Structure formats: structure tokens, C-alpha cells
Amino acid sequence: xxxxxxxxxxxxxxxxxxxxxxxxxxxxxxxxxxxxxxxxxxxxxxxxxxxxxxxxxxxxxxxxxxxxxxxxxxxxxxxxxxxxxxxxxxxxxxxxxxxxxxxxxxxxxxxxxxxx
Numbered sequence: 001x002x003x004x005x006x007x008x009x010x011x012x013x014x015x016x017x018x019x020x021x022x023x024x025x026x027x028x029x030x031x032x033x034x035x036x037x038x039x040x041x042x043x044x045x046x047x048x049x050x051x052x053x054x055x056x057x058x059x060x061x062x063x064x065x066x067x068x069x070x071x072x073x074x075x076x077x078x079x080x081x082x083x084x085x086x087x088x089x090x091x092x093x094x095x096x097x098x099x100x101x102x103x104x105x106x107x108x109x110x111x112x113x114x115x116x
Contacts, residue, residue: 078112
């Protein structure tokens with residue numbers, strides 16, 4: 001049985017996903033935040049494929065705090081999107097508030113060259 005907080009985030013996430021549909025030219029940047037890490041994917045919803053991913057579990061991501069690590073993940077996904085020649089994405093915050101680690105990931109991705 002899921003808690004009320006989990007159900008609330010699930011409803012918000014589904015409402016966001018109904019509005020955002022990623023394509024090959026403009027994929028969806030999906031964010032997942034756990035207690036220990038941050039994960040993000042570039043998803044082409046038209047073909048159902050993940051184009052690129054980045055997370056705090058990778059050895060190249062360093063940071064003194066979770067917020068700094070999230071910013072590094074944003075920069076990493078931006079680098080990987082350059083290899084795919086993707087500059088514009090749709091930001092899917094996954095039902096989380098645009099605050100803290102989610103905001104840091106978005107700012108890191110913008111610094112790396114992604115536009116959304």
C-alpha cells in the first residue's frame with residue numbers, strides 16, 4: 001500500500017507525462033530522484049527508446065553534496081546529448097518540485113548547452 005505522498009507524486013507525474021511527448025529531435029529529459037542519487041534519461045517517446053542516460057552512480061560524477069552531484073549529472077547528460085546532436089529537450093521533472101536537486105540538475109544541463 002503506497003503512502004499518500006507517493007500517490008500524490010504518481011498523479012502529478014502522470015499529468016505531466018500526458019502533456020509531454022518526446023521525439024527524436026526533441027526528446028524528453030526525465031528525472032528520477034532517490035534518497036541516495038539522481039538519475040536522468042533522454043527518451044524518444046515516439047519510438048519508445050532511451051537515447052542517453054546519466055546518474056550519480058557513475059565514477060565521473062563527483063561532488064561534496066547531493067546538490068553538487070545533481071548539477072554534475074546535468075552537465076554529463078548535456079555532454080551526451082551533444083554526441084546525439086540534440087540541443088532542445090522537454091524537461092520532465094517527474095512529479096518532483098522544481099527545487100533543490102531537481103533544479104540543480106536542470107541548471108547543470110543548461111550550463112552544458114541544453115535548451116528547455
